[in-house]
Amino acid sequence: MLCCWKRPSHNTRYPEVVTITGTEFTGASKVTFGAVAATTFTVNSATQITATVPTGAKTGKIGVTTNEVTASSKTNFTVN
Secondary structure: OEEEEEOOOOOOOOOOEEEEEEOOOOOEEEEEEOOEEOOOEEEEEOOEEEEEOOOOOOOEOEEEEEOOEEEEOOOOEOOO
């Protein structure tokens, strides 16, 4: 289950690293921002992932795929 995300507290330019929280992230194989796959992400724990927002990301849901099941955020991640 994907819960929420946190942007850095300072004004960041790309590449932007986002912290994603939720549950059951162990073994995550894919992270997407508006259906665009992140090329770099790290599963920090079963409840946290850090991911770099990919070039070409679109405003939309953040998705995390684990064991061939994709969980999506309830709200949109906005790309400026």
